Amino acid sequence: MKKLRLHVLAFSSVLLPLAGLSGNEANPDAIELAPLPLPVEFTSDMDNPVAFDASTKVVVDCPDAAAAGWLAAHFAEWYGKFAPKVQLATFNANFPTNAEAYAVKVDAAGVKIAARTLAGVRWAAYSIRQLVIAKRGIFKTEGHLLPTLSISDAPHLAFRCVHICWMPEMRKEQIERAIRLAALMKFNYAILEPWGMYRSEKHPWWGWPEGKMTKAEVRRLVAIGNDLGITLIPQIAAYGHAGAGRSCTLKNSVLDLQPEYEPLFEPGGWNWCLANPETQRVLRELIVEMLGDFGNPPYIHLGCDEAQPPTCPECRKRPYGELVCEHIANLAAFTKEHGARAMIWHDMLLDRDDPRWKGYVKCGSKLTATLADTLPKDVIICDWQYSYGDMKETRKDWPTMAYFKEKGFPVAGCPWRNYNAMKPMADFIAEIGGFGIIETTWHHLRGNDWVKMFRYGSSAAWGTPVRKGMPQYDSEFAIALRLVGHDMKVKDYRDTGHVDYQVPPSWWIDN
Ligand SMILES: [Zn+2]
Structure with a gap:
């Protein structure tokens, strides 16, 4: 044949x-x-x-x-x-x-x-x-x-997005390669989360010194995205994750080097201090600045995952659910006035003690779960379900996504490395008339995880199965990645393949 x-x-x-x-x-x-x-x-x-x-x-x-x-x-x-x-x-x-x-x-x-x-x-x-x-x-x-x-x-889902984290350890070439490759694999949106890398002119203290995500670099990447058919969406962690560091590292991109900004954060630095009016002012000014740099995109992600209970006396005066809802609703209304619909992670909107969500990601309390009734219904809920404990699990039902849809929210499924669940998740989203798929990548945008996140993620969003068994290793990914390198005219060895080094440099010394 x-x-x-x-x-x-x-x-x-x-x-x-x-x-x-x-x-x-x-x-x-x-x-x-x-x-x-x-x-x-x-x-x-x-x-x-x-x-x-x-x-x-x-x-x-x-x-x-x-x-x-x-x-x-x-x-x-x-x-x-x-x-x-x-x-x-x-x-x-x-x-x-x-x-x-x-x-x-x-x-x-x-x-x-x-x-x-x-x-x-x-x-x-x-x-x-x-x-x-x-x-x-x-x-x-x-x-x-x-x-x-x-x-x-034709694509299965209209909103096919990758979530790219600009970690301080990443070079700008890695970010550009990821964006270009996502476009080539027919993703049409990319959320760019700064992790302390964005260089604000209005608030230069916000983030690590010498952040690589300068205005010029953001505008350059946005222009590349516009040409290639992938719209870049900015992200600001506007509630938890306020220090833009991974929780397991205890790094805080503001307070570790600039203690004078302590009043803007809860003691400990994980959440923004929501009772402080200066917090709203700062976040609004950052939102305006970022939306401008990103060329006024139709969406902005406000984070809001893994937030913790309040510890400052002002935030503790009111039921925290109320304060959180007011904070997010105000910001969502503000971003809408500026032409961008707000997106937030879902986990604070689900009560962790509610038996309906057993086995699914949920981090909220009874109070924060009331947000599902009070938040404006045009906020896009990004429901990240990573099947903790078994990343290879194949699931077909996504009750949390159905719940948000029933509440009247646009809901996007976020599968990260839950490879076997990606296609069923995308099919489920299509079936309930959900918003789309956001392939989260976190700190795994290297090596085999990168290959699998993009191959499985793009295929699920497009509506097709991943081809099993490449003829020459992962050549379909290799071809696409090489084309991206040619477009960027890369010369650096580290900007080829999916890892910086075939053999980690330290091995030559240690072994
Ligand atoms: Zn506070």
Whole structure:
């Protein structure tokens, strides 16, 4: 069997057997593409490749006037003098209702792309780019080949997001690689959490000295994201996690070096002091500054996870649930006035003693759980369910997400490294009409965890299973990551592969 053929019914969790992917018996086929398309039809035949070079005509049917120019510019960037020609034409494409859907047809006559929007054209281009290989039998690249193929593809969920943490230990190149790779894997949003790295002009004390997340760098990354089709969303931990440090490290990016700002925080420094009016002032000024740097995005994440009981006399005067609700509701109303809907983590909204949530992540008390009744319903609840104790657990029901949906909130599922649960979680979100998927990565954006978080996360959000068994290790991830490196023109050894060093430098000394 020469043709590699995969049929999946759009918006169905039913997948016909992947055994159909095998190619000729001597040489099994490979699709080095992530995420796999969720097609009406997807056929690909690498045993009958066609030229993809300066002689190729790529005909684009897209009502968006920017699409053909975007495609031509990026083909020129990716393929240089071997770039195919782009031509806008109408071939009576039957555009699907999904704004991000696209169709690609590759045969001896050339390449055809149909999409209703620039977003669809981008996803088509990224699918093509991952499937392109250099011409064979020569010393250096002189044009490319594509398998003959036919794709009709559309995403399962409209909001497909990665949550990227700019830890102080991370270089700016690592952040850019993650954003570019997320776009290539068809995520369309990325939340960027600063962890003390944001360099505020209004409040230069907020964070570690010499933070790498400067205004210029943020604006540069936002512009890259806008070009590539991934919208960057800022984050401010506006309740707990106020010191922007991991709880297990006891680091506080403000108080460790600048004790004079103690009144803004609860004694101990984990929560902001919510009773202090200066806290609201500072947070509002930071929100305005960040939204400006991020180019006024449609959302802002306010954190709010893992908060602790109040310890200062002012915060303890009132029921804490009331104070917390007032604080978050005020900030959410404020961000909305500035054009950005607030997102918060879910855990304080669930009473940890409520038997309904047994086995699910919940960190709140009876008081903070009242927020689920009092918060404005347009706040997006980011429900992180990591299946503590068994990260390999496969779950199909997500009662906490159903609960928030029933309460009237838009709810996003956040699976982190809960790989086996990602697809069922995304399917569940789609079924209940939820908001989307946020693939949290925390301090694991390196090594195999990075590979799996992006492969499983992007596939779940797009609606397709992860291809098991890569032909040459994790080559589908490697190809995408290498393309990102080429786009960035990386020269540093550490900016290749998914780890800085193949052998940790200390080993040479210790062993
Ligand atoms: Zn206080």
